Amino acid sequence: MTKALLVEDDPKLSRLIAQFLEQHGFNVAQAYRGDQAVGAFRRHEPAITILDLMLPGRDGLQVCRDLRAFSSAPILMLTAREDDLDQILGLESGADDYVIKPVEPRVLLARVRALLRRHSQLDEPPERLEFGPLAIDRRARAVFHAGAEVDLTTMEFEMLWALASQAGQVLTRDDLLNAVRGIEFNGLDRSVDVCVSKLRRKLDDDPRDPARIKTVWGKGYLFSPTAHEGGDA
Secondary structure (H helix, E strand, O other), X not given: OEEEEEEOOOHHHHHHHHHHXXXXXXXXXXXXXXXXXXXXXXHHOOOEEEEXXXXXXXXXXXXXXXXXXXXXXXXXXXXXOOOHHHHHHHHHOOXXXXXXXXXXXXXXXXXXXXXXXXXXXXXXXXXXXXXXOEEEEOOOOEEEEOOEEEOOOHHHXXXXXXXXXXXXXXEOHHHHHHHXXXXXXXXXXXXXHHHHHHHHHHXXXXXXXXXXXXXXXXXEEEEOXXXXXXXXX
């Protein structure tokens, strides 16, 4: 069954939509507040999110941006208003499509299926990444730097892959912990920092002035896609 997450603050409407989708082959998780959406997404790992625009706790636009920070899974926005600005803001926040309330279940189902088809037709993520002398092979779970294989633990490899596959983007400690262990950062866990420190050492990144895996203070870490070119940071 295809997993879906429905974030809708009207329990009756949420139940009706969920039941209809479940009758058509979906496994639907429900959340009723915007500030519950990211946690529900991480627990359920849906193929698609159906997200109401007006939510308590955190509005749908911000939730959409939150989800887009770490996931490319399609998002279908529900809006009770036909205002073009609302629809534009939703799309610019990362939504893939929108449906105007009151929701016609069959129209919603058709839009959901269309989004899933479009998403499945996108190119599969690469199995190998190369940055100058650095090569990361996900299928073989091997890393080569300047022609020599780099010995990495499982966590180090997964963290390097998470950083390199989103090169040029800042990933928070929460993003990285979720990528490698499927858990959220609690503010005390230092395993991300320790792992990054070990990766820098193994990739010859100057710990005093790292250029390959940069620290973005107050935010997280960024993998530089250009610092590896030529073999020197």
